[in-house]
Amino acid sequence: MSDFIKAGVIGHPIGHSKSPLIHNYWIRKYGLEGSYEALDIEPQHLEQGLQRLIDQGYSGFNLTVPHKEFVIPFCDGLEETAHIIGAVNTLYFDQGQMIGANTDAFGFIQNIKMQQREYNFSGKRAVVIGAGGAARAVIYGLLKEDVAEVIICNRTLEKAQKLADDFKDLGIVKTAAWDERSEILTGVDIVVNSSSLGMSGQPALDINLQALSPEALVCDIVYAPLYTDLLKQAQDKGCLIVTGIGMLLHQARPAFEYWFGVLPDVDQSIENLVLE
Secondary structure (H helix, E strand, C coil), rough: CCCCEEEEEECCCCCCCHHHHHHHHHHCCCCCCCEEEEEEEEEEHHHHCCCCCCCCCCEHHHHHCHHHHHHHHHHCCCHHHHHHHHCEEEEEEEEEEEECCCCCHHHHHHHHHCCCCCCCCCCCCHHHHHHHHHHHHHHHHHHCCCEEEEEEEEHHHHHHHHCCCCCCCCCCCCECCCHHHHHHHCCCCCEEEECCCCCCCCCCCCCCCCCCCCCEEEECCCCCCCHHHHHHHHHHCCCCECHHHHHHHHHHHHHHHHHHCCCCCCCHHHHHHCCC
16 A cells, blocks of 8 residues: 555635546546545644644645645745745645645646647737636736736726736736726737636626627636636637636646646546536
């Protein structure tokens, strides 16, 4: 049993997580000896809980709400992506050191590249709706792909401005008021909803795409429903669209490789499994 690898996702609450479905599918697919579990730890017990799991022989973890920022002080080191995004969603061990990583930007970009093959981001103008943790990963990913400009549009302008300030050293990042969200789409090449608006059980994303070019790319990180009202509206205009399920799947791939030594593929079977 010495080659048996244990990993898991830590959150509070954690019952909603799709990560065990994803990682255990890959463990079976690649014939590996290992397990991946959902682990519920309250924020105030995170440090002790982590140590207890490490003592039990766990090789690494994913982190979800509310731990992505809380875990940073407990890491021995951070990868550059996690440091700049300001959040950790993956922990792995390197020569006894616990390293914090963030794979969300990778997942976001890889999802677009898989759904819209050979898409060229360079020089494009992007609007990102929302200013939460997911927006940080989306903005980082877009800037690293050499977009010319990112405009953040959020219900709270102050939060958008803080985010723009955090990323000003990486490229041109601007803000727009929430009531301008439909008007600012003129001349925009990429629109990303990084908020929970439009998700099942959440308020609708009230936006009019009339000013958007039919040549534009529209992404929604929401995957329940898979085809949100935003994506349906974009599809009706003839825009390229990218659904949200692939971001969830692709962000899991580097984490799996850290622990199990295999970079897994995303196939239709795993997408169907997660969407059931």
